[in-house]
């Protein structure tokens with residue numbers, strides 16, 4: 001296919017972890033790419049590597065999604081040409097610790113990155129996609145969305161927002177030619193735990209997934225037009241249990257697990 005005709009995806013948080021795995025998998029599927037994150041050196045290295053190995057065009061867009069300027073720069077790229085056919089809202093951060101012990105500024109940063117930036121970028125992407133009646137958005141939530149998680153109260157609430165928001169849009173967008181899906185990973189090897197100070201070393205290895213498997217599951221679900229995907233059998237079982245368990249019991253179980261691991 002001619003380069004100008006190829007579909008183009010914009011991935012936020014593409015410098016490392018699940019976002020870097022999305023970039024790899026999308027390049028493998030023949031998509032041109034726009035890679036977004038703050039670490040310019042890592043993005044340039046990824047762009048060089050992916051364009052060489054997969055013969056795709058890769059743009060680098062260095063942006064801090066905690067700033068108005070950073071969000072505006074990515075929104076402007078979503079509205080310009082060559083058109084973006086797929087937005088992957090993957091950039092995100094965790095937090096750990098008792099709510100009252102963490103400075104409010106940290107809680108607000110988490111809301112800004114995990115929620116506000118995702119909403120703004122989804123809006124910026126959807127307008128041109130709806131005009132063309134073609135496009136897709138993949139929002140990265142978490143299994144933490146399925147129940148409240150003590151000591152990660154704000155993080156789990158941001159991911160519940162992403163899930164609820166995405167499922168509402170899924171229904172709203174029916175018949176428009178534009179689709180949206182939510183990806184809810186469980187524990188995944190990346191820099192996430194290190195950056196959030198949440199390394200759960202006492203959890204068994206079978207509970208961990210590779211970022212590549214998580215990214216593949218998300219893209220497969222999007223292509224199949226599914227509203228929601230939970231990668232990994234163990235995560236699916238946990239998600240199902242959360243759905244069928246009374247809210248008070250799910251909340252208490254989550255509290256007991258967190259107290260045991262603390």
Ligand SMILES: NC(=O)c1ccc[n+]([C@@H]2O[C@H](COP(=O)([O-])OP(=O)(O)OC[C@H]3O[C@@H](n4cnc5c(N)ncnc54)[C@H](OP(=O)(O)O)[C@@H]3O)[C@@H](O)[C@H]2O)c1
Pocket residue numbers: 012013014015016017018019036037038039040042063064065066090091092093094113140141142143184185186187188189190191192193195
């Ligand atoms: N790993 C898990 O166990 C897990 C489980 C469930 C859900 N998730 C979700 O998966 C997504 C990806 O996480 P990950 O595990 O791949 O984490 P990660 O390895 O820490 O990667 C996070 C990515 O987000 C980018 N990022 C962070 N702050 C940013 C900012 N202010 N502006 C722009 N980009 C920023 C980082 O790039 P720079 O530092 O270069 O900016 C990096 O590329 C997140 O939404 C996370 O909540 C992860």
